[in-house]
Each structure stands twice: as C-alpha cells, then as structure tokens.
Amino acid sequence: MARKAFMIDTSRCTACRSCQVACKQWNKLPADSEINRGSYENPPQLTPHLYNKIEFIETEVNGEFKWLFLNKRCLHCGEAGCLKVCPSTGALFRTEEGLIGFDKDKCIGCNYCVNGCPFDVPRYDADNKITKCHGCLDRVGNGLQPACVKACPTGTLQFGARDKLIAQGKTSGRKLYGEKALSGLGAMYLLDNQPQDYKLADNPSIPTSIFLWKDVIKPLGILGFWGSVGVAMLHYVTVGPKQLDDDTEAKGGE
Amino acid sequence: MGRYVERFSAFDRVVHWTLAVAFLVLVISGLGLFAHTFFGYFSFFGGPEQGILAHKIAGVVFLIASLLLFFAHAKDSCSFDSDDAKWFAAFGGYLSKNEKEIPQGKFNAGQKLFALFSFVAALVLGVTGFIIWDPTAMARGMTQFSLMLHGLFFILIMMGAVVHIYLATIGNPGTVDGMLWGQVKKVWAKKHASKWFKEVAGED
Numbered sequence: 043m044a045r046k047a048f049m050i051d052t053s054r055c056t057a058c059r060s061c062q063v064a065c066k067q068w069n070k071l072p073a074d075s076e077i078n079r080g081s082y083e084n085p086p087q088l089t090p091h092l093y094n095k096i097e098f099i100e101t102e103v104n105g106e107f108k109w110l111f112l113n114k115r116c117l118h119c120g121e122a123g124c125l126k127v128c129p130s131t132g133a134l135f136r137t138e139e140g141l142i143g144f145d146k147d148k149c150i151g152c153n154y155c156v157n158g159c160p161f162d163v164p165r166y167d168a169d170n171k172i173t174k175c176h177g178c179l180d181r182v183g184n185g186l187q188p189a190c191v192k193a194c195p196t197g198t199l200q201f202g203a204r205d206k207l208i209a210q211g212k213t214s215g216r217k218l219y220g221e222k223a224l225s226g227l228g229a230m231y232l233l234d235n236q237p238q239d240y241k242l243a244d245n246p247s248i249p250t251s252i253f254l255w256k257d258v259i260k261p262l263g264i265l266g267f268w269g270s271v272g273v274a275m276l277h278y279v280t281v282g283p284k285q286l287d288d289d290t291e292a293k294g295g296e
Numbered sequence: 297m298g299r300y301v302e303r304f305s306a307f308d309r310v311v312h313w314t315l316a317v318a319f320l321v322l323v324i325s326g327l328g329l330f331a332h333t334f335f336g337y338f339s340f341f342g343g344p345e346q347g348i349l350a351h352k353i354a355g356v357v358f359l360i361a362s363l364l365l366f367f368a369h370a371k372d373s374c375s376f377d378s379d380d381a382k383w384f385a386a387f388g389g390y391l392s393k394n395e396k397e398i399p400q401g402k403f404n405a406g407q408k409l410f411a412l413f414s415f416v417a418a419l420v421l422g423v424t425g426f427i428i429w430d431p432t433a434m435a436r437g438m439t440q441f442s443l444m445l446h447g448l449f450f451i452l453i454m455m456g457a458v459v460h461i462y463l464a465t466i467g468n469p470g471t472v473d474g475m476l477w478g479q480v481k482k483v484w485a486k487k488h489a490s491k492w493f494k495e496v497a498g499e500d
Contacts, residue, residue, distance in 0.1 A: 127443075129329045130344065150344035152329060153431035157440050166432070251440035255447045260331065263451030270455040274462035281393055284468050286483045 045140035047204035048229035054198040055111040057096045064193030090167040093175040112240045116163045116175035118228025123158035123248045141177035160246045303474035315361035321354035362418035372402045373411035380405035402492040417453045
C-alpha cells in the first residue's frame with residue numbers, strides 16, 4: 043500500500059486547537075490539569091494524555107509581534123528511532139500505511155523509545171506504558187481521516203497519499219519540511235520561515251549514540267563474542283592447554 | 297609438606313562466585329534488552345518488568361562484588377615489572393607448545409590486565425547503569441550516551457569472560473582449583489607463578 047502521511051500547512055493554522063480536542067475525544071484521553079503560564083499554549087509539552095498540540099512560538103517581525111503555530115506530534119519517521127531501539131517486538135510497530143502505532147500490552151516500560159526519538163515525542167503513562175500519536179491507525183485502517191484532520195476547520199491538517207501531498211506541497215512555494223529526512227517523515231510541514239524558527243532541527247537524524255549502539259556496537263559485538271569463543275576453541279585444539287609436567291593424578295595417583 | 301599451597305581465601309572465593317552468579321543473572325536478564333532474539337529470556341524471571349528489576353538488583357551486587365575483589369587484590373594486580381613486559385612480549389607463552397614460562401608473581405601479567413579491565417568495566421557498567429536506571433530521569437544526551445557505553449562494555453566484558461573462563465579452566469589445568477576450594481597444586485604454582493610460590497612456600 044502506498045505510504046500515507048500528514049501534511050501540516052502552518053500558515054493556515056489559527057491555533058483553534060480543534061485538533062487537540064478531537065484527538066482527546068477519539069482516543070478517550072482525559073484533560074491535563076494545568077496552570078496559566080501567560081500563554082494560550084497549553085499544556086507546554088506533549089503529555090501522556092496529549093498526542094498532538096499546537097505550539098505557540100512568539101516572534102517579532104519588523105517590530106511587530108507575531109505568532110508561529112506548529113502542530114507538534116509524532117512525525118511517523120520512515121527511519122524511526124523508537125522502532126530501532128524498542129526491545130519488545132510489536133510494542134511499537136508500523137502499519138501498512140506507514141504510521142507508527144503502539145501496543146501497550148506489549149510495552150515493557152523500558153523507556154528506550156523516549157531516547158531513540160529525534161523529536162522528543164514518546165511519553166509514558168501512569169502505568170509506565172508508551173503513549174504517543176498513532177495517526178488514528180484505527181480510523182485510517184477503516185478508510186476514515188485521523189480525528190485531528192477531520193476536526194481541522196482551516197485545512198492546516200491534511201492526510202492522504204504521501205506522494206500526492208508532497209506534489210501539492212511543492213506547488214505552494216513554501217518550505218517543505220520532512221520529505222527526505224529520516225527516510226521521509228510521515229508527518230511533513232509546510233513552513234513560511236526557516237525550520238529553526240519553529241524549533242525544528244534542520245537535518246533531523248537518529249541520535250548519534252543510538253546509531254552507534256544499534257548499528258555499530260551490536261553487530262560488531264555479536265561478531266566479537268563468537269570470535270572470542272572461536273579463538274579459544276582454536277587455541278585449545280592447536281596450541282593446546284598448558285599441562286602440568288608433574289601431574290601425579292595423571293600417573294594414576296600415589 | 298603437602299602437595300597443595302593456599303591461593304585464595306574463603307572471602308575471595310565467596311566474593312568471586314557471588315560476582316559470577318550476579319554476572320550470569322545480568323547476562324540472562326540483559327540480553328532481552330539487547331536483541332529481539334533473546335527477548336524470551338525474560339520468561340526466566342516471570343516477565344520483562346521482573347527481568348529488568350532482577351537486572352538492577354544483580355547489577356548492584358555485581359558492582360559491589362567487583363569492587364571488593366579488585367581492592368582485595370589491588371596490591372598484586374596493579375604492580376607491573378620487567379617480567380611482565382617479557383610476559384606480554386611472549387603473549388604469555390600461549391602462541392606455541394612447550395614455551396618456557398616467564399617467572400610471575402601471584403598473578404601473571406595477563407591476569408593483572410584482566411583485573412584492571414574488569415574493574416574499569418564494572419565501574420563503567422555500574423555508572424551508566426545508574427544513569428539509565430530510569431531512562432527519563434537524566435539529561436537526554438547523557439542517557440543516550442550511557443545506553444551506548446553500557447552496550448559497548450557489555451560486549452567487551454562478555455569477550456573478557458570467554459577468555460577468562462577458557463584460560464582459568466581447560467586452557468590451564470589446575471587453575472580453577474584455587475577458586476573452588478582455595479588451594480592449588482605446588483606443581484601448578486611452580487609453573488605458573490614461580491616468584492609467588494617462592495614467596496609463600498620458601499621453595500624453588
């Protein structure tokens with residue numbers, strides 16, 4: 043099946059946060075109790091009960107105050123750090139549409155995915171189980187739009203065939219974020235400004251330590267371990283052990 | 297005059313085998329986190345969450361036992377002399393049959409190196425293990441780096457363990473006796489640790 047993806051056209055967003063509410067409704071997530079921080083942005087971070095949120099980025103353009111609105115969520119990376127490090131097969135998985143879902147029953151609470159993610163997305167709930175945006179894979183699997191996309195009144199959020207969305211996005215003339223990075227993000231942005239203005243990495247990648255750990259140390263380690271066993275066995279049958287010259291036991295005892 | 301000479305005290309033996317059991321528990325409970333192939337090993341502990349708990353407990357035991365064992369022998373393990381240089385140059389005589397033994401103290405140069413390596417590895421695994429105890433508690437970059445180092449030193453200590461077990465058992469017959477019941481044969485001591493044997497037995 044062709045890969046599906048989100049396209050998030052930031053210039054259309056009015057920060058109504060219908061997406062946040064629709065997500066909570068569909069996924070039966072409770073409200074987080076919060077405090078007033080002097081911003082409409084609320085909560086300040088993704089939480090175990092908040093799979094997507096609008097970030098209110100305050101900037102100044104020609105002396106005028108300006109908001110940049112960014113829909114934060116799991117970006118369903120093509121090369122996903124969370125999948126790379128998850129020890130429990132099936133706790134995190136990729137659907138045939140390319141979305142990354144999770145299965146709390148299989149999650150072992152190791153928190154590795156939190157460290158494997160380049161975008162600081164996965165959160166753990168009170169039972170120490172993973173939560174994050176799963177792209178409403180239950181809705182998508184049944185031919186529906188994700189709840190946030192369905193609820194978005196301005197057309198900021200779109201969901202569909204990834205290729206088509208990219209082709210459409212390129213005609214808009216704005217900066218397309220996430221077409222190639224990490225083998226292509228499953229949630230891309232159309233930005234008016236530079237990625238760093240939205241606190242997005244220019245070239246997001248799997249964290250270096252995580253890459254070295256899983257793609258270098260692990261395969262070399264398996265080789266190293268069996269190599270050591272092989273060398274020991276080879277030594278025993280070629281050079282042989284250092285026998286004791288005067289071993290009385292070998293003479294049949296005293 | 298018996299045929300045996302005392303090599304390891306009861307304290308050494310108990311600490312060594314405590315360390316060995318903790319190591320085994322750590323390997324079995326940790327492999328499930330290392331690779332999908334070994335995920336089933338968690339069932340030895342009743343499940344992944346319990347396996348991770350066992351890993352943490354065994355980790356603390358392993359670190360304490362490693363420190364005790366290292367410091368109990370630090371005086372012997374940390375002093376290298378010219379005979380050790382000769383030992384390293386000859387690869388301990390392990391490269392061919394019937395090589396002449398180089399006079400060595402209580403521990404040969406390779407054993408001293410292994411003692412130092414084990415000490416460093418236990419420290420690194422212990423410190424990184426503490427950092428990843430709760431992988432969300434510390435700074436992200438430090439946790440990621442610790443996960444990597446923990447994996448690296450796991451591999452290194454596994455390779456060290458393979459060599460250690462081989463050389464201390466079938467590779468050098470008579471060696472494991474000292475760690476099992478404390479005594480080794482005098483012929484063993486004369487061959488493998490002649491300087492030490494002279495010291496403790498006053499014989500040549």
